[in-house]
Amino acid sequence: MGEDEAIAKFSEDQNDDGVSESKAVPVEDKESINDKNVEKFLDSMDDYLILVDSLSSILRQGWLELASARHSMGASRISASSYDMKYHSAATTLQLQHETASSDVGQPHFVLRKWESSDSPKKDPSDSPKRDPCEAKLEEDKWVQSVSSGLRIRTKGTSESSESREKKAENTGSPLSVDGHAQKERLKALSMFGALAPPKLRAAQLSFETALETLADIANVRASLLRAYEQVQKEMESPIQ
Amino acid sequence: MYGFEALTFNIHSGYLEAIVRGHRSGLLTAADYNNLCQCETLDDIKMHLSATEYGPYLQNEPSPLHTTTIVEKCTLKLVDEYKHMLSQATEPLSTFLQYITYGHMIDNVVLIVTGTLHERDVHELLEKCHPLGMFDSIATLAVAQNMRELYRLVLVDTPLAPYFSECITSEDLDDMNIEIMRNTLYKAYLEDFYDFCQKLGGATAEIMSDLLAFEADRRAVNITINSIGTELTRDDRRKLYSNFGLLYPYGHEELAVCEDIDQVRGVMEKYPPYQTIFAKLSYGESQMLDKAFYEEEVKRLCLAFEQQFHYGVFFAYMRLREQEIRNLMWISECVAQNQKSRVHDSVVFIF
Numbered sequence: 001m002g003e004d005e006a007i008a009k010f011s012e013d014q015n016d017d018g019v020s021e022s023k024a025v026p027v028e029d030k031e032s033i034n035d036k037n038v039e040k041f042l043d044s045m046d047d048y049l050i051l052v053d054s055l056s057s058i059l060r061q062g063w064l065e066l067a068s069a070r071h072s073m074g075a076s077r078i079s080a081s082s083y084d085m086k087y088h089s090a091a092t093t094l095q096l097q098h099e100t101a102s103s104d105v106g107q108p109h110f111v112l113r114k115w116e117s118s119d120s121p122k123k124d125p126s127d128s129p130k131r132d133p134c135e136a137k138l139e140e141d142k143w144v145q146s147v148s149s150g151l152r153i154r155t156k157g158t159s160e161s162s163e164s165r166e167k168k169a170e171n172t173g174s175p176l177s178v179d180g181h182a183q184k185e186r187l188k189a190l191s192m193f194g195a196l197a198p199p200k201l202r203a204a205q206l207s208f209e210t211a212l213e214t215l216a217d218i219a220n221v222r223a224s225l226l227r228a229y230e231q232v233q234k235e236m237e238s239p240i241q
Numbered sequence: 242m243y244g245f246e247a248l249t250f251n252i253h254s255g256y257l258e259a260i261v262r263g264h265r266s267g268l269l270t271a272a273d274y275n276n277l278c279q280c281e282t283l284d285d286i287k288m289h290l291s292a293t294e295y296g297p298y299l300q301n302e303p304s305p306l307h308t309t310t311i312v313e314k315c316t317l318k319l320v321d322e323y324k325h326m327l328s329q330a331t332e333p334l335s336t337f338l339q340y341i342t343y344g345h346m347i348d349n350v351v352l353i354v355t356g357t358l359h360e361r362d363v364h365e366l367l368e369k370c371h372p373l374g375m376f377d378s379i380a381t382l383a384v385a386q387n388m389r390e391l392y393r394l395v396l397v398d399t400p401l402a403p404y405f406s407e408c409i410t411s412e413d414l415d416d417m418n419i420e421i422m423r424n425t426l427y428k429a430y431l432e433d434f435y436d437f438c439q440k441l442g443g444a445t446a447e448i449m450s451d452l453l454a455f456e457a458d459r460r461a462v463n464i465t466i467n468s469i470g471t472e473l474t475r476d477d478r479r480k481l482y483s484n485f486g487l488l489y490p491y492g493h494e495e496l497a498v499c500e501d502i503d504q505v506r507g508v509m510e511k512y513p514p515y516q517t518i519f520a521k522l523s524y525g526e527s528q529m530l531d532k533a534f535y536e537e538e539v540k541r542l543c544l545a546f547e548q549q550f551h552y553g554v555f556f557a558y559m560r561l562r563e564q565e566i567r568n569l570m571w572i573s574e575c576v577a578q579n580q581k582s583r584v585h586d587s588v589v590f591i592f
Contacts, residue, residue, distance in 0.1 A: 064583060067574035071567055071587050072531040075312055076352055076369045084359040187471055192359060195420035196467035199502075199527045 037231045044225035051221055055214045062207030069201040077193060078201070084192045091115050091185055094216065108223050112216040114209070115185035246443050246550035253331045258549070260329075261558045264322055265546060267294045269565055271590050277572050278584045286311065286573055294318065308573040315569055319562045320372045326555065333441060337552045340434045341559050343400060345374030347430060350401065351423045353382040354391065358414055376400075387413050388422060404429035417472065424464060424481040431457055431483050444551035452541060452556060457486035458515070459534050465496045465505055466527055487512055502527045535589045539564055543591065561591055 070078045092114045099107040190197040190205060250258070269277075273293065280286045283306040287299050290311075298314040327338050349370040356366040363383045370379065378395050385391040391414075392405045404426045412418055431453060438449035461482045468478050479497040483489065488496065495508040503524060509515040518533045538560070545557035568588045575584040 060578070060580065063578055064574075064580050067571070067578065068528075068587060071571050071574070074348065075309060075570065076348065076371060079309075079369060081356060081361055081365050081369050082359070083361075086360050183470060191416040192355075194355075194423075195417040196424075196464065196471060196473070198463070198467050198531075200531075203528070 034232075034235050037228060037235060041225065041228035041232050044221055044228050047221045048218065048225050051214055051218045055211055055218065058207055058211045058214060062204055062211060065200055065204035065207055069198060069204055072198060072200060073193070082193050089116075091189055092212065107227050108219075110216045110219045110223075112213060114212075115182045244443075250550035254334050254552070257326055257329055257334065258554060260326060261554050262546070265554075265558050265561070268561060268591050269293060269568075270592050274568065274572070274588060274590060277569070278581065278588070280572075280576050283308065283311065283573060283577060286569075286576060290569075308570060308577055311573050312566060312570045315566045316372065319559070319566065322562075323373060323559065334552060334555070336437070337441070337445075338555060339400065340437060341556055342373045343430050343434070344427065345371040346376065346399070346401060347374070347404075347423060347426045349374040349379060350382060350391075350396070350426075351419060353379060354385065354414060354422075355416070355419055357383040357385075358416075358419070385414075388418070401426060401430075403433065421473075421477065421481070424460075427460065428481060428483050431460075432485065435485055438552075441552065444548055445553055448545050448548065448551055448553035449556060452545065452553065454486040455538060455541060457483035458488045458492075459538070461486070461488055461493060461496055462505060462509065462530075462534075465499050466502060466530070469499070469501060487514065529586075532587055532589065535564060535567075539589050539591055564589060565591060 066078070092112065093116065095111045095113060097109045097111060099109055186202070186205060186209075187197065190201060193201060273289070276289050277286055280289060284304055287302065287306055290296060290299055295315055295318055298318050299311065302310055302314065323338070323342075327335060330338055352370060353363070353366050356369075357363070363380055367380060376399050378398065381395050382391065385394055388405070388410050392402070396402055396405060406429075410418075414422075435450065435453045435457075438453065439446050441449075464478060464481050475497050479493060482493040482496070492508060492512065496505065499505045499508060506519050506522070506524070509519050514537075518530075518537055521533045522529055542557040542561050542564075545551075545553040571587045572584055575581055
């Protein structure tokens with residue numbers, strides 16, 4: 001269909017008052033929307049692959065730093081038998097929220113809340129999670145399984161980019177600079193290995209903390225990726241009018 | 242009288258000095274480490290070690306191997322050698338050999354007490370204890386609630402009893418108190434060992450003074466760096482430093498007020514023996530400090546073998562074996578994690 005015919009069709013759809021009724025989207029607009037969805041899908045895929053690669057390198061670094069700490073402190077001081085088995089609340093929690101923006105309604109969004117003190121007062125109800133994180137995770141898995149069929153993930157050899165680190169900070173809401181409370185909670189968490197933690201052990205902790213942030217980002221990007229894939233699939237299945 | 246040890250040393254200790262010098266020749270060389278660094282799997286490491294003195298200890302271990310298994314079996318070899326020497330030793334060498342193990346005893350006590358605080362099973366903790374630091378009543382440490390009970394119920398009958406006078410309180414045990422207890426005990430132990438070596442006199446006193454002073458200084462630096470950012474006050478930090486060593490007393494006063502690694506560097510660079518150590522580090526960096534200290538320690542320990550008729554060779558051999566076991570642990574971890582490019586970050590060649 002040529003451009004003039006498309007404009008003519010659009011004009012016919014307008015009522016006598018001159019207000020257009022959105023009975024049918026012009027072909028060019030529909031194609032540009034299709035392109036945007038495909039672009040969004042490819043961008044999400046790219047972000048996802050970069051984050052997965054970044055996670056792999058951060059975890060490698062963290063494990064080596066932990067081995068280095070064991071090397072200097074001694075294997076008996078850093079082992080599974082050092083873990084504190086007393087009941088205590090988690091310093092870091094993952095909350096699941098659902099997007100309310102019109103373009104992403106229903107899309108899950110994971111928020112990492114780091115270093116919440118076990119001595120802090122009870123949170124405001126408006127900040128509390130809408131559901132049990134475990135249940136939310138199960139629902140998310142079911143949603144993911146229903147949409148993600150036949151996606152094959154390729155691997156890249158790219159290193160972590162600074163943009164992905166900044167995006168990480170934005171998504172989790174955690175600033176890159178260390179504040180006093182977070183530092184205090186970090187040392188409190190490390191105290192199970194001894195109150196005087198060496199720099200290598202602190203570095204390992206930071207690496208695993210960064211890995212946790214990256215995991216939350218991966219979950220968010222994956223949700224966005226699957227949403228974009230779903231939209232692209234719908235457009236491919238619907239006939240062009 | 243110093244210089245006349247050759248007249249009488251061999252009467253009681255000649256056999257054991259020959260034994261320990263024989264053991265020293267069995268330490269892994271640079272060629273051995275090069276072969277180990279090229280291994281692809283832990284089974285390859287086991288195969289290479291089977292041609293060394295560790296062979297009999299690893300040959301019956303089934304695959305797949307774990308890095309902790311390699312460390313445990315290599316440690317068993319050291320324990321067997323130590324027990325043989327201790328059984329053959331007469332006074333004062335037997336007391337000297339026992340002093341070498343008190344550091345491990347302190348670590349074991351702290352491990353049991355910390356694990357009990359964290360509600361771990363005692364049997365699981367006993368398996369993690371260093372074999373050189375075991376004593377009969379160690380399992381009963383789990384019943385103590387504070388340091389006074391710890392001393393009264395268990396430690397009063399152990400060699401660590403004299404070291405508890407400075408840290409007996411009725412405060413309940415928590416992570417910081419336990420760490421202060423560990424370092425206070427170790428400080429008392431080092432000072433006692435130092436005094437014992439001074440009483441022995443001669444070449445033993447001279448060589449061991451240098452080695453123990455280095456140990457005390459290294460501990461002071463590590464305590465300073467590790468306590469940066471923690472709730473340990475300057476006074477408490479100062480109390481954990483030993484009362485001997487090159488840094489005592491003026492270096493300790495300056496270290497006590499350090500707030501970051503660069504200030505520590507500024508203090509240590511005033512002392513020529515430590516200038517070379519800190520010259521290897523870039524500003525703000527502390528990751529390679531451990532390796533720099535280990536290299537300096539190994540150099541001093543190897544020099545102990547250059548002189549005869551003193552007990553320092555026994556101390557030096559034990560420490561060199563422990564360094565070798567640390568090297569094997571690091572190489573195994575790098576191989577297991579497929580990070581062989583990082584293997585030279587922490588391996589310290591002995592010869």
